[in-house]
Amino acid sequence: MQHLPSPLLPWRQYLAWFDDELAAALGDLLRRLQPLLAPLHARESRGDAIPDGIDDLRRRGSYERLLLSEWALAEAEPDEFLRRAIAGEHVFLSPRLVRPRSRLHIVALFDSGPGQLGAPRLVQLALAILLAQRAERLGAQFGWGSLQGSRTMHGLSQASDLQQLLTQRQWQTADADMAAFWRVELAHLPQAPAECWVVSDQPQELPATHTVQLRRCLDGSVALCMASARAQREAVLPPLPPRAAVRLLRGEFTGVAAARKAAVKSAGHRIALTQPPLLDRSGQRLAVALLGGNELLLVQLSDRSGAAASLSSQQWRRNASLIGAVFNDGRIGGVLSVDGHLRGWKLGGFKAWSRPPPEEFKAATGQGRWLRGLLQSPIGNAQAGNRLLLLDHAGNLADWTSSWPRGATNHATALTRQVLALHDAATDQAIVAIAGAGQIELQHIPLQGPRKLLARTSTVHAADTAFLAGRLEDDGWNGSCAYASLRGSNGPSHWKLLHYAKGKFQPGEASTPEQVRIVGLAVNPQAPQTYAPLGLDASRRRLHVYTPQAQEIHLSDVEIQHAALSDNGERVALINARRELLLIDVASQRLLLHLGSDA
Known part of the structure; x- marks a missing residue:
């Protein structure tokens, strides 16, 4: 005020x-x-009184506190010293007593x-x-x-x-x-x-x-x-x-709402803490891993307000390991590792194919986080097949095409190396950030047609981490890329930003405090057409958008285990230590979904 x-x-x-x-x-x-x-x-909590300095001079007291001048008189005039003692004329120090x-x-x-x-x-x-x-x-x-x-x-x-x-x-x-x-x-x-x-x-x-x-x-x-x-x-x-x-x-103290509780829904399942939540492009659908090892919970919001949601669980073969999950036309699918082969799960047209050699495709089987992937589908072309892009833990992007329509070949093309981030821009379009020798490239990968170079920028230090966020609009893809070199970094992180709009890039920077874990790029509440790093602070209980004035998005009473963003940067999903799933709208900090777990 x-x-x-x-x-x-x-x-x-x-x-x-x-x-x-x-x-x-x-x-x-x-x-x-x-x-x-x-x-x-x-x-007040008090102990025994203890002396703290001198309070006064008095005629009575212990001879341990007799003035030094009185002891000097005892040596010079013993008789006078005794007389003053009998008459009570000695002077003593009186300590000031205090209780802590x-x-x-x-x-x-x-x-x-x-x-x-x-x-x-x-x-x-x-x-x-x-x-x-x-x-x-x-x-x-x-x-x-x-x-x-x-x-x-x-x-x-x-x-x-x-x-x-x-x-x-x-x-x-x-x-x-x-x-x-x-x-x-x-x-x-x-x-x-x-x-x-x-x-x-x-x-x-x-x-x-x-x-x-x-x-x-x-x-x-x-x-x-x-x-x-x-x-x-x-x-x-x-x-x-x-x-x-x-x-x-x-909680709208200054016109902006705090992340507040929505009605808690019980999942009827136990959410696993081993995997972060998976969101589709707009954050309308979520998937989380369940305890048991071969089951997913799919959450679908009925509208943009998140007023209601439908829940369904899906299982895969017990003798298989899920290495990556993708959304497939409102459903959830993925890639399974079975007996040294890769097989599509709930992905029509993707049959079994040989797994690339370990030196070319690094994906831990049965452990580690699921790989980042997306499924591209044709729009208005019934003769085109689907494409599956899967990014492994070493930055190798595998590119598979489906065996549909009939007669098409199900195979993997040459792998793209040093890919730092994969972004779902549209049903048939993807954006990737690729690290090169002292540079970062942003490439547009359409389902049909050649790749297109969007931008190339030089870097002083070799970037090893990048995030992408954006949306497809009438004038093309508008979004941002944040990249940094975090390997061996102990102090505050300095992020380079590239904001892409109307075919042009504008550079920027962002800094985060020590021990902050950046989880992605989110819409900037202060400038909705741009994006800023979103991360968890050192306590892992506070979620901030790191603009020049860091803005708190959510405060949790327990530690947040995982956080993941939708590709358009508008929604963030959290899994906390109580195995609860929360979905938050970043711009308004409104809690859209609070899904309890029978943990």
Whole structure:
């Protein structure tokens, strides 16, 4: 907010995270809540008193602390020394005694269940701000947790921390097991919290110094009862303006939504953590590996909004190993390795063919990640066959043609070497990035006709990693390529960018912090016609688009195991440590799909 009214100035540090409309609405709620909080009577952790400097000079004390001038008198005038001792005229040092003060903590535990949805969640949001400010004034550390959600404590130092509080919503009420877990967690803190706040609609069996009960009223207001050992306060808080309330609940603090939870669907399967998710060109279809070794789960969204999805599982032969998977006209297929041969799986026209020698085609059988591949199909030409492109782990691009139509030869052409990235531009078109001697080439591979060189650029260091993203438009392919040399790199990465539009390339650069793992190119939310690297930070819980001002796309409460992007760069699919599949729209940060796993 640019110009805060004077009554809201005490919270300007936190209200700066919101635009004017939300800051005014939330600020009014903060003003109503602040007088209800109990005074600061924090429980301090103290040990034995220890001397810390000199406090005063006194007539009584231990002779260990007698002034040196008095000892000098004992040597020069012993009789006078004794007389002063009898008369109580000696002067002693009086030390200043202090007790060591431990680092104080204020802890807040929020109920994220169905009883706290809607207006009570907004009160929780305001309470989190007030308690963080309370801890700051006390010189204490503030941490919050969710009774049902995240099993870790979080701070409140930036807007994303508040957005994470909103994403903790659950459909399960807090039970005795959850309370028992947090009792153990609180007991394991270095010292007991100075204050422990529990915010819920029901009493909880927790060692709380303060409890706050929030209950929705029929008119949209919230009945609040705040109790501590010294006092109990009650109030009815009026509802916030509807528009501001909806935006706050969505996490749209500055007009951009946080990645928020959609309805969780149960897959009825256990998602494997060995393979990243596979997306089609537009992110409308996804496939994930399932535990068991020979089964895939195919997810198909019904529309662009991701409102609904159909699920189906597909299996391949148990005596075969899937080395690469591709989408085939809305279905999923791939290439199997069987007895030293390669065979198409659910790919019409691709029969068994001899596997190229290991020195020419490097693909681990039964282990490692699936190879990147795509299937090209003819448009409006019934006499043309299909083409399968498969990129191995060493950068060799294998090119197979199908045996359909009848009489065509099923064979592999000469392999293309040093291919760093393969991009699905259209049903019958592909783009590849090829590393050469001090240069990078972008080539267009149509299903029919010769290859076309799109661009060639010189590189100072030999590139070993590249990503492509783009879409086919009326004026041709518009997209970007990011490339870098990461081999042996320990520090921040510097990426070279090539933005291609209307037949012309524009160079660019991007830098990422240390230990960031780039997973692909995504649409730039600040400039939708360009693309920027998207990666996971060192904690593997935050997903950022690395524009000049890095923008957070998603914050997970558990570690993200895999991330993959659609070829148009608009959607990213994640698999987290709970074996859940999430699909996120990058530009809006909207969570389109949250698929649970029976892990």
